[in-house]
Amino acid sequence: MRQHISFYVGDTLHHLSDLPPELTLLDWLRDQQSRTGTKEGCNEGDCGACTVLVGRLEQGALVWRAVNACIHMVWMLDGAQLLTVEDLRGPDGQLHPVQQAMVDEHGSQCGFCTPGFVMSMVALSAQRVDLAELEGTLDGERIINEALAGNLCRCTGYAPIVRAMKKAAAYCARHGEPISARTPELTARLHALRDGKTVELRSPEGRVTLPASVDALASAYAQDPAAVLVAGGTDVGLWVTKRLRRLPHVIAVRAAQDLHQIQTRPDGALWIGAGVTYTEAMPHLVAHLPAAADTLRRIGSTQVRNAATVCGNIGNASPIGDGPPVFMAAGARLHLRCGPERRVVALEDFFLDYGKQDIRPGEFIEGVLVPPLAPRSVCGVYKVSKRFDQDISAVLGAFVLVMAEDGAIQQARLAYGGMAGIPCRATRAEAALLGQHRTQAALHAAQAAMKEDFTPLSDMRASAWYRATVAANLLARLFEAGSVTNPPGAPTLENWQEVAHG
Ligand SMILES: Cc1cc2nc3c(=O)[nH]c(=O)nc-3n(C[C@H](O)[C@H](O)[C@H](O)COP(=O)(O)OP(=O)(O)OC[C@H]3O[C@@H](n4cnc5c(N)ncnc54)[C@H](O)[C@@H]3O)c2cc1C
Ligand code: FES
Ligand code: FES
Structure with a gap:
């Protein structure tokens, strides 16, 4: 057990032990280090004025990520190399x-x-x-x-x-x-900081636990289920900066190195551990669910995706989170753990009601398993927001239809965000599609059934009428433009459509 964190800022090594759990990197840099080149604009991850560079070892190699210092906690820097704008000038004063x-x-x-x-x-x-x-x-x-x-x-x-x-x-x-020219030296420096130990920081304001492994995390959380789990902190950071919430005990999910696994299993399912960020998951997700690529690239910004985890997006259970409907349409399953006990739930069963999930005190998400798409799946993922980039969805539709060889719809998974208090499936519309061919009549029947699936809210993002209309229209877009997955040798989209429409 270690009782301090260690990290470099420029060429200075810092060891810190007495850290309030809510101290943001931006406040520390500006108030305690006089590094005022890093600016505070929005203090909620939106404007990028506070962007800094964090270098870490990923699979042994140094990788740089831009992050928003306003919602990054100082303790997240354990083992990292930080660079701010003050570090860019060369030794001779030359600009980068x-x-x-x-x-x-x-x-x-x-x-x-x-x-x-x-x-x-x-x-x-x-x-x-x-x-x-x-x-x-x-x-x-x-x-x-x-x-x-x-x-x-x-x-x-x-x-x-x-x-x-x-x-x-x-x-x-x-x-x-100039920075990549220093890679060997900085890599060696970060290797020397690694000791694989759990860290426990205590200050008059509270505790921070950085568990070195998932077992250490499970035991720390079972001992104090009132602790707050923080992964990338892109949601929790706002509780601190906007709602001024105190966090007496924080457990750092991303400290557990064995939660950083992302791999395709022999059966083709994709495993995403709770420590994996959207940036790290992106190439795997794009290969696994190509139809989701454009939407996943629009989650937050590069800075947000560099910190935000896939499982934090599920854990926060927002009705307008982008990941949950996508994974729900794909039939994902959540792996939960409480102390030594593990269980698996279908993602749609995890969300019970607004602010209520199927998770017990001391239980956490270890990872999410996304099965491979079935042959002859028709997929579409469509995000509708007021602004193209860096905006939360008004409505998101994620769809997977599995077609029989004769072109009839064998399985339908239509998942939506923004249509209810939780991300959920349009089960009546799904039922209306089963056994049907992909025709206008089938579409209209499903759109009519969808009216019984949802009673959406009006809020600052969209009115109830707009949401209901868009949700129905997104299904029409799937019928028009959904992409088709084919196993080798299976019919192509064109000749399969001929089959479908006789
Ligand atoms: C500027 C900005 C833009 C954003 N844009 C989008 C967007 O376009 N689409 C979108 O979907 N989201 C968006 N978000 C929200 C956020 O980035 C995502 O929800 C993100 O994936 C959360 O992951 P995180 O690791 O940062 O979670 P954290 O903030 O660390 O945690 C979020 C919640 O999940 C819980 N949690 C974390 N890990 C676990 C675990 N392993 N087990 C159980 N509970 C856990 C935490 O206790 C907390 O309640 C945006 C956020 C910001 C600041
Ligand atoms: S101050 Fe705006 S993103 Fe940090
Ligand atoms: S906000 Fe003034 S230069 Fe960008």
Whole structure:
């Protein structure tokens, strides 16, 4: 057992033991370290002004992630390398290529958002050395837009900033990127910090437990079921910064290294451990559920997805969380653990009512298992929100129809977010589809049945009428444009549709 956390900020090693559980990285940097280059805009993960770079060892290799310091707790940094905007200048005072490009391209006006933009851009240039080769391609544009979607600027407009990103990428391709040039040294430094121990921090304000393994987590939580589990903290961080909630005892889910597993099992099912973030899960999820790719890329921003876990998205049980309907449509099962006891529940049975889940005191999610799609599945995942990026859904529809060889619908799983107090399935609409072919008549029957499935709410995101209309229309989109999975040798979409429509 260790009683302090250790991490680097720039080249300074910090050992901290007396840490309030709710102390955010942003407050610590600005109030205690005088690193005021990191700005506070919204204090809720939306604007990116507080973006910093966190380097960690993932499978032994150093990986940089941009995160929002305003909703990142200081204790999350155990074993990490932190870089803020103050760390970018070279020893001779030379600006980082990204900073220089921002100057050259006039990427800054009032300057308030600039350090945050710069950190997101440096994260991209340190990670994607191939970015310059993608210049002018759709992929290159998408990568840059995704990297910057979590940074808001009210004065410059984004064009000069994007130009600066491209210029910096071209420079780094020719001359190297200064942070990635330090990879061997920084990797060795982080390896030396690793001791595989559980950490217990105590301060007058409370306790933080960082369990080294899932067994240590299970035992700590069984001993104190009143403790708050925190994974990425992208929900819990807001309880602190917006609701001013105290957290007397926090247990850090992501400290348990054996919860970071993500793997495809021999039967094709995808296992996602409770410590896995959306960023880490993304390539696996896209391969496993291709129809969900566009929606998963729109969960929060790069900074949010770098911290947010897939299981935290389920654990918070929000009726408008994006992951739960997707996994529900795919038939996912939750693996729960309480002390030494384990049980498995279907995801739809986990959500009982608004704010109420099938989980006992001291019980937690160990991971989620997503089965493979059946052959001849027609899938669609559609997120509807007011803004394309970085916005919570008004309605999300996630659908899987499994077709018989004759083109009739054999199984239907229609899962929605935003239509009730919990993410749930449209069971009457599903029943109306069974045995039907994918025709207009079948669609209309299912849409009519869906009226009995839901009584949606009106709120600031959408009216009840809008939600009901959109939910029915998303099913129509599935009928028009759902993607089809085919095992090798099975009919293609085109000839299968011929089968379906006679
Ligand atoms: C700016 C911003 C944008 C966002 N955009 C989206 C969006 O587009 N779509 C969306 O769905 N969400 C969005 N979110 C919400 C949030 O990012 C997700 O819900 C995220 O996946 C939560 O994961 P986390 O690891 O950060 O959870 P945490 O904040 O650590 O925890 C969330 C809840 O789950 C519980 N919990 C965590 N791990 C476990 C576990 N293993 N077992 C049991 N309970 C557990 C915690 O106790 C807490 O109640 C956004 C958040 C922010 C700040
Ligand atoms: S201050 Fe706006 S994201 Fe942190
Ligand atoms: S330069 Fe003023 S907010 Fe971006």
